């Protein structure tokens with residue numbers, strides 16, 4: 490009788506949790522790449538590590554894989570500390586963005602490679618390779634060489650090679666980043682579905698928020714090696730704990746504006762300097778009278794105000810209309826003071842945003858009736874951005890013209906406010 494060793498292992502170990510406990514990595518040059526990160530990917534969970542470039546995502550993966558030694562803290566697999574275990578004994582399969590397929594081996598030989606180095610019989614290797622190729626829909630490719638494959642096919646072969654050993658966990662480091670956008674979107678669901686079908690605990694690294702949002706059971710957002718927030722995608726998006734998380738998650742980019750709260754008789758307003766947003770008189774932010782705040786506004790908090798709209802509004806001048814087909818992204822200059830990157834801690838504004846900010850040298854905002862006179866904190870380095878822009882999605886049927894003044898309805902339930910430290914001001918009425 491032939492016993493399938495791998496199936497036995499899976500049955501004995503089952504699906505396992507992968508965890509880090511105060512994991513810290515300081516490289517020899519003093520770089521603190523990972524700073525006391527405690528995270529758990531539950532058994533069978535698809536956990537995505539998300540953050541800007543350099544935030545320590547790959548280093549966490551390498552520490553979990555055993556390719557780097559932690560400076561402090563621990564890695565746990567199935568509740569057991571594995572710090573002493575060499576990489577190969579951790580039974581975790583890693584897939585990198587470059588796949589690292591052997592160019593002179595066929596697809597079948599590439600997939601079977603991890604089994605052959607364990608001296609399994611040719612019959613067993615072949616059976617397992619065929620099984621995995623079938624699972625991934627790549628059986629027709631088995632005789633080809635990697636050079637004859639498309640990017641997406643190569644990616645599937647790399648996944649096949651990772652699962653052939655029936656690992657206890659997958660560690661995937663931006664495995665889709667070398668593919669074009671269309672294929673990436675297609676493979677996203679494939680990879681997530683495969684991991685779920687196999688029930689394998691997965692740590693998936695990406696800096697692409699839409700990838701994280703569509704694939705993850707939970708997302709862990711990192712900044713400079715420090716864990717900011719962990720939760721299901723919709724929770725992290727809708728209920729960000731910090732200004733950084735609110736700013737990092739948002740397509741189009743979340744707008745950040747400086748403001749102050751004023752509660753005056755039966756009025757409660759957010760004073761942006763150039764204008765005020767009138768809030769309902771019983772709005773809980775009333776308790777924050779005179780506080781300086783940062784307002785994070787995403788496109789989904791704004792709509793062009795219909796005639797006679799009675800709720801909170803924000804107005805501004807149309808500066809840019811980006812056509813997306815059935816709708817357009819309309820960039821509206823509110824005259825308010827944008828939040829500096831030093832305060833938001835969002836260190837990598839994209840090039841188009843920067844390019845738009847710089848040439849539009851224009852003094853930001855004037856003093857309002859409530860006396861909020863926004864100025865940049867003198868201790869903050871760098872040149873302040875000059876345009877307090879918000880972005881709204883508008884159906885093509887009702888597009889405004891450039892330089893037109895438009896009024897936007899603000900969804901109060903989607904107002905995200907943050908204090909001077911970047912911590913969320915939670916409004917109990919939400």
Ligand SMILES: Nc1ncnc2c1ncn2[C@@H]1O[C@H](COP(=O)(O)OP(=O)(O)OP(=O)(O)O)[C@@H](O)[C@H]1O
Pocket residue numbers: 516517518520521522540541542543544545546547548549696
């Ligand atoms: N061997 C090393 N020696 C010194 N510093 C390193 C080393 N490897 C990584 N770093 C630094 O550690 C920090 C985290 O790097 P890491 O590769 O983990 O980031 P990342 O979030 O995966 O970024 P990316 O998305 O660009 O891959 C960075 O500042 C990086 O420059």
